[in-house]
Amino acid sequence: MEMKLCVFETLRLGVLCLLTCLGVAYATLSPSGVNYEVVALMAIKGDLKDPRNIMDNWDLSSVDPCSWRMVTCNLDRSVSALGLPSQNLSGTLSSAIGNLSNLQSITLQNNAIFGPIPDSIGKLQKLQTLDLSGNIFNGQLPSSLGDLNSLNFLRLNNNSLSGPVPQSLSQVEGLTLVDVSYNNLTGPLPKLSARTFRIIGNPLLCGQNSVNNCSNIYPEPLSFPPDGFTDQSSSNDKTRHLAVALGTSLSGIFVIILIVALLIWWRYRKNQQIFFDVNDQYDPEVCLGHLRRYTFKELRAATDHFNAKNILGRGGYGIVYKGTLNDGTIVAVKRLKDSNTFGGEIQFQTEVETISLAVHRNLLRLWGFCSTENERLLVYPFMPNGSVASRLKDNMEGRPVLDWTRRKNIALGTARGLLYLHEQCDPKIIHRDVKAANILLDEDFEAVVGDFGLAKLLDHRDSHVTTAIRGTVGHIAPEYLSTGQSSSKTDVFGFGILLLELITGQKALDFGRAANQKGVMLDWVKKLHQEGKLNLMVDKALNNDFDRVELQEMIQVALLCTQFNPSYRPKMSEVLRMLEGEGLVERWEASQKVETPRFRGLEGIPQRYSDYIEESSLVVEAMELSGPR
Structure with a gap:
């Protein structure tokens, strides 16, 4: 009898275990078989007005929203990011957003969304970035924001929010930036752990006597006490009175x-x-936002002591290795060389700070970093299909050639990534070395823009940045060669050269050696285009299997992007629309009516790109940048 009871109890436990597993497997499905995340996203869509129809491919009958526009998923096929910035959206934000339990990033900035911020947003325990700035949100900030234990960046500026900043936010220890400026908030202010806390533009917090104090940005990773704020205000008042008296x-x-x-x-x-002074004694599980801090020993073991057989590529700042972490995750580890020099530290600092802020499906995501007294390392996801440049080379490893459809999709994906950097990211970012070697391909051959080592962060008031020339010869815009002045139009020029690399399959500077051609690729393409010999510039590896109409359109877009006068080049938003077949004819016809640009205003100026390279008086630091190849 006892034997039967034992067998029965074992079977009962087995059934319960099986039911539990099935419950986990179908946790995201409703009784009708519809994905809960799909239902939540459709509720969000229903409450928003979408004049650009950016969400037109969101479908309730879908079982997988990962292919939807503006939706990003993680490796488990769960929705991890919702990004709809600058899309002219209006309406309200549905409380169903709290059902997207795996969300790590919400970016809805620069729209016209109104109403209160849903209290349900506090259920998103994995949320790291929340950007609702530049909308018309009103009402009080929900106290549930304090439940977002993983929150790193909180941008609620330029809305119509009222009431106090929730005291519960002081419980969030990982905050890096909190921006609640330009609202109608009241005090008292909580003590936050954020390195940056912006409150300017709140009349009830910042009166006439303390407006200068309110414009301050507090960069220390310490608490922000209201009483300290008041003391600083009174101290400055006393200073001003004393100055008047004396x-x-x-x-x-x-x-x-x-x-x-x-x-x-x-x-x-x-x-x-x-x-940045991090050594092996730090806890590797301590995170900076979504970035993991690795130990040097961990990465050294992952790369088999940085074995040469694991090298994926070499660059001007370091070597990229393939590595396998303890949990089996395959990563790309970039080991910066000369890490103690000024240039190496600047490269490390720029990549860590810049890449962590830029989140887009067509941008390379930085997973983590390691910093010791003598080492600087960056950890990226491994890109199994390498770089576009490596896939355009001779088929050394028997890999299939990139067909025309994939090349066109690579151009579109790269354009979307650069568009985000130039027009949707805050602050704006200039890449400064757009080329085939810096465009990576994931497992689905989706283009991923890498190498932000030379990126320049732009304040909204700046239109350009003057700096020393860095980049790769053959991809550098003429005005950058001549003056050292870079802008977003510098990236547009590099993107035009990238299109020509995709079309010809050749490098911008080493081009044509096998065919005994002389000069840089851009000059050669322009000559063939003038002669109407488009077929001669197409990569022979395609075996004439390409769309003739799309070829002509892509060449025209490339030539528009590589005009010598930067003011004549289109913005990346215009480039993307032209690649998608909108507005190219009108833009091309208009460009043909413009006289050959002489933006330097001198007679006898170079009219070929190769002349700019030869006559440039500035030193060009040609280099391969960071990131896995």
Whole structure:
């Protein structure tokens, strides 16, 4: 009898275990078999007005939303990011957003969404980035924001929010940035762990006597106490009264400004050192936002002591290795060389800070980093299909040639990634080295823009940045070669050269050696285009299997992007529309009516790209940048 009871109990436990497993497997499905994430996304769509029909492929009958526009999924096919910035959306944000339990990023900035922020947003325990800035949200900030334990970046600026900043936010320890500026918020302010806390533009928080204080940005990874804020305000008031009482003394004011500037600089440098001076004694599980902090020993073991057989590519700043972590995850590890030099530290700092802020399906996502006294390493997801440049080379490993359809999709994906950097990311980012070697291909041959080592962050007030020339000869825009001045139009020029690389299958500078051609590829393509010999420039590996109409359109887009005068080049949003078949005819006809640009205003200026390279008086640092190949 006892034997029967034992067998029965074992069977009962087995059935319960099986039912539990089935429950987990179908946890995202409703009784009718519809994915809960699909239902939530459709509810969000239903409450929003979408004049651009950007969500027109969202379908309730779908079982997998991962192919929908503006929706990003993780490796488990769960929705991890919802990005609809600058899409002219209006309406309200549905509370169903709280059912997307795997969301890590919500970016809905620069729309016209109104109504309260749903309290259900506090259920998103994995959420790291929440950007609702530039909308018309009103009402009070939900106290449930304090339940977002993984939250790193919170942007709610430029809305119509009222009431206090929730005290519950002080419980979120991983905050890096909180921006609630330009609302109608009231006090008191909570003590936050954020390195940056922006509150300017809230009349009830920042009166006339404290407006300068409110414009301050607090960069230290410390708490922001309201009483300290008040003390600083009264201190500055006393300083101003004393200045009035003693009269205007230019020398005294200069000394005060100099001391304050030195103090801010010292605190900034101190924070930078605290942030980046990481050694093996740090806990590897401590995260900076969504970035994981790896130990050097962990990455050394993953790459088999940086074995040469695991090298994926070499660049001007380091070597990229293939690695396997303890949990079996395959990664690409970039080991920066000369990490103690100024250039290596700048490269490391720029990549960590910049890439962590830029999240898009067509941008390479930085997973983590390692920093010791002598080492700087970056960890990326492994791209199984390498770079576009490697796939355009001779078929050394028996891999199939990139067909025309994939090349066209690579152009579209790259354009979307650059569009995000230029027009949708805040702050704006200039890549400065767009080329086939820096465009990676994932398992589905989706284009992923990598190598942000030379990216420049732009303030909204800046239209260009003057700096030393860095990049790869053959891809550098003429105005950058001539003046060292870069802008988003510099990237547009590089994208035009990338299109020509996709069409010809050749490098921009080493082109035509096998065919005994002389000069850079751009000059050769222009000559063939003028002669109407488009077929001669197409990659022979395609075996004439390409769309003639699309070829002509892509060449026209490339030539529009590579015009010598940067003001004549289209923006990336216009480039993407032309690649999708909208507005190209009108833009091309207009370009043919414009006289050959002489934007330098001198007689006898170079009219060929090769002449700009030869006559450039600036030193060009030709280099391969960061990221897996």
